[in-house]
Amino acid sequence: MEHQKTSKQLLGELLDKHYADALHAKAEGKPVAWSTSIAPQELLETMGIHAVYPENHAAAIGARKHAQEFINHSEGKGYSVDICSYARVNLAYMDIQQCEAANIPLPDLIFCCNNICNTVIKWYENIAKELNVPMILFDPPFNHEYEISDQNVKYIKAQILHAITRLEEITGQKFDYDRFREVMKISSETSRWWKKASLLACAKPSPLNGFELFNYMAIIVCMRGTKEGLELFKLWHDELQEKKEKGVGPWKDGEEKYRVMWDGIACWPYLGDTYKVLKKYGINMVTSTYPDSWYIVYDENDLDGMARAYSSNYVNRNLAFGTDNIIGIVKDFQLDGIIYHSNRSCKLMDFRQFEVQRKVEASTGVSSVIFDGDQTDPRAFSLAQFETRIQALVEMMEAKKRMGGAFYE
Amino acid sequence: MYLGVDIGSSSSKAVLINRAGMVCGEGIVNIGTGSKGPQISVEQALRQAGIQRCDVRKCVVTGYGRLMYEGADRQITEISCHAKGVKFLWPTASTIIDIGGQDAKVIRVSINGIVENFVMNEKCAAGTGRFLEVMARVLDCRIEDLSGLAARGNPGVVISNTCTVFAESEVISQLAAGMSIEDVALGAHKSIAQRIAGLCNRIGIADAVVMTGGVALNHNVVTAIEKEIHHPIIRLEDPQAMGALGAAIFAREMEAGNS
Ligand code: SF4
Numbered sequence A: 001m002e003h004q005k006t007s008k009q010l011l012g013e014l015l016d017k018h019y020a021d022a023l024h025a026k027a028e029g030k031p032v033a034w035s036t037s038i039a040p041q042e043l044l045e046t047m048g049i050h051a052v053y054p055e056n057h058a059a060a061i062g063a064r065k066h067a068q069e070f071i072n073h074s075e076g077k078g079y080s081v082d083i084c085s086y087a088r089v090n091l092a093y094m095d096i097q098q099c100e101a102a103n104i105p106l107p108d109l110i111f112c113c114n115n116i117c118n119t120v121i122k123w124y125e126n127i128a129k130e131l132n133v134p135m136i137l138f139d140p141p142f143n144h145e146y147e148i149s150d151q152n153v154k155y156i157k158a159q160i161l162h163a164i165t166r167l168e169e170i171t172g173q174k175f176d177y178d179r180f181r182e183v184m185k186i187s188s189e190t191s192r193w194w195k196k197a198s199l200l201a202c203a204k205p206s207p208l209n210g211f212e213l214f215n216y217m218a219i220i221v222c223m224r225g226t227k228e229g230l231e232l233f234k235l236w237h238d239e240l241q242e243k244k245e246k247g248v249g250p251w252k253d254g255e256e257k258y259r260v261m262w263d264g265i266a267c268w269p270y271l272g273d274t275y276k277v278l279k280k281y282g283i284n285m286v287t288s289t290y291p292d293s294w295y296i297v298y299d300e301n302d303l304d305g306m307a308r309a310y311s312s313n314y315v316n317r318n319l320a321f322g323t324d325n326i327i328g329i330v331k332d333f334q335l336d337g338i339i340y341h342s343n344r345s346c347k348l349m350d351f352r353q354f355e356v357q358r359k360v361e362a363s364t365g366v367s368s369v370i371f372d373g374d375q376t377d378p379r380a381f382s383l384a385q386f387e388t389r390i391q392a393l394v395e396m397m398e399a400k401k402r403m404g405g406a407f408y409e
Numbered sequence B: 001m002y003l004g005v006d007i008g009s010s011s012s013k014a015v016l017i018n019r020a021g022m023v024c025g026e027g028i029v030n031i032g033t034g035s036k037g038p039q040i041s042v043e044q045a046l047r048q049a050g051i052q053r054c055d056v057r058k059c060v061v062t063g064y065g066r067l068m069y070e071g072a073d074r075q076i077t078e079i080s081c082h083a084k085g086v087k088f089l090w091p092t093a094s095t096i097i098d099i100g101g102q103d104a105k106v107i108r109v110s111i112n113g114i115v116e117n118f119v120m121n122e123k124c125a126a127g128t129g130r131f132l133e134v135m136a137r138v139l140d141c142r143i144e145d146l147s148g149l150a151a152r153g154n155p156g157v158v159i160s161n162t163c164t165v166f167a168e169s170e171v172i173s174q175l176a177a178g179m180s181i182e183d184v185a186l187g188a189h190k191s192i193a194q195r196i197a198g199l200c201n202r203i204g205i206a207d208a209v210v211m212t213g214g215v216a217l218n219h220n221v222v223t224a225i226e227k228e229i230h231h232p233i234i235r236l237e238d239p240q241a242m243g244a245l246g247a248a249i250f251a252r253e254m255e256a257g258n259s
Helices: A007-027 A041-047 A054-063 A067-077 A085-096 A119-131 A150-171 A177-202 A211-222 A227-246 A268-280 A303-309 A319-332 A347-351 A353-364 A383-402 B037-049 B078-089 B129-138 B143-151 B164-176 B181-203 B219-229 B239-256
Strands: A032-035 A050-052 A109-113 A135-138 A258-263 A283-288 A337-343 A367-373 B002-007 B012-017 B023-029 B058-062 B095-099 B104-109 B115-120 B209-212 B233-235
Touching: A007 A032, A007 A050, A007 A211, A007 A227, A032 A041, A041 A050, A041 A150, A041 A177, A050 A054, A054 A067, A054 A085, A054 A211, A054 A268, A067 A085, A085 A119, A109 A119, A119 A135, A135 A150, A150 A303, A177 A211, A177 A227, A177 A283, A211 A227, A211 A268, A211 A283, A258 A319, A258 A383, A268 A283, A268 A383, A283 A383, A319 A353, A337 A347, A337 A353, A337 A383, A347 A353, A353 A367, A367 A383, A367 B115, A383 B078, A383 B115, B002 B037, B002 B078, B002 B239, B012 B037, B012 B239, B023 B037, B023 B239, B058 B078, B058 B239, B078 B095, B078 B104, B078 B115, B078 B209, B078 B239, B095 B181, B104 B181, B115 B181, B129 B143, B129 B164, B129 B181, B143 B181, B143 B219, B164 B181, B181 B219, B209 B219, B209 B239, B219 B233
Parallel strands: A032 A050, A032 A109, A109 A135, A258 A283, A258 A337, A337 A367, B002 B058, B095 B209, B209 B233
Antiparallel strands: B002 B012, B012 B023, B095 B104, B104 B115
16 A cells, blocks of 8 residues: 655655756746746646746755855846845856756746736846846736725736737747636635645644745745645645644644744745754744735636735735734734844845834734844854844743733733 | 853953842953953952852853853843843833944833843944944044044044944045044944934834943943934943843842742
């Protein structure tokens, strides 16, 4: 009898396959796209165009502690140290095309959606220009109002339809609307299970060690529209559910003493170090802003819903929404603290961090700390400084617990 | 007796208190982590108190070098220790500005002494004691003399506060352009004050504001910060020892079992 795989094994296999398939497609002369992380991949999946995700790939290079050589290369070419380090890694990869993490083929098409930031526009334009490949840009406007306006939905929907036409022109193939319907269904379903699994961390103790979100995230980004992706999140959910029912916490060797949220991207070059510091103090990072970022859910065949969903991720929302979102997380996950990563790379995410921190603290009384770091540039982080801030957070959370905890409870 | 040791990047401080909370011995040395500084400061404090190391019932260590120090019963961050020490001496303190050798922080404390929030400078030394050291070097004076020089300066010289290396070259060009040492020293103090005011505003200032750390000994910097934040600042007699004092109080609480 075949031994059933764990979700962790499956995750590793799927990631290997994701990269192998891209290389294979390229070798067979099929088009490959480079896409931003929250883009309507449904269109590419429907067309059978293999997509790889430079942000994810740069993160993988960072996690293997090889970002520096790529960063040196880009900076040597004249890219400023102030540009997002994912961009600096990826733009160098485009030249070097060889790394310790899995390799990716060069793109035949650029697929860029600026719902995450504006940096991606210029970054991807540069790639398109240097490699002389077409670029499809989606431009969901920033939502200055609390909800997504109907005009915005209309505007984005028109872009999706236009992108379909462009894809037909580029590939010379007809867009298959039946297949599209199926992919839309799978994509929403995968997003639902991703969120459902990550919500199990609301249990006390949490069955999930939140650093795993950083690993599983790769699949919600890269394989959201595939059946395999969907199966993975169902399996992960069931494993966590079982742990939850048994009352099993996040670690085999240690008890969850404090529950925190991580705001922002991981520090990939120091993933293990940051994890160890938290674990040393019994801190479980139970959640982050990731579960919601890829909760891209809409009804099958509902293009308006799809347009709305791709405009709804929290970084594309206004301050009031961002704050309410975190206040909700504090309550749902019964947090003791929040760790804000002031990420040198990601201006958009940092921009409102202090104000969000102030508002969330005023509304919930939850302790929090901001540390300086960077997602992939190893020079912008100091482990000793990080530990001092985390330990101070522990002392604050401890004092608050003695006084009866945060006041949202 | 209870011992608190604060090991910073450029100085080491030790404070001994008795059961009643009275300071019985103190040692301050201007060398920090990785040196003999911590040991010397502890020896000074013991000598002053007239006791042996074995008479110390509990010891708490804090500061940048806390994780490397052996011989303490517990290590606690400088954030909590500064708050503890200041609250002991100044119970109405709500905002603590601490400028040490390599970092600057602003701590907000509640009425009952709990640290509510804190902010620290980013990686650059701008806004820290190290910035003043660099300034003293280019102005070719002792760090203790900076305050007196600035007191005689006229306002108007602007020095960058985002990067210490930038600031250094700015100072050199200001001097080359014929500005007086006094005016430049005042400009440097304003630069640090604006940087600190930025941290204060981030966290929200509430009276009483107390300043700790070695830089608090420079009266001119304290005055410059007061001007920027529009709040009076309480000057403590021994601002450098607050972290060590807080650590000693934690040591005493440890034994009382209520830490
Ligand atoms: S890390 Fe920030 S700046 Fe970089 S691509 Fe992502 S959203 Fe944009």
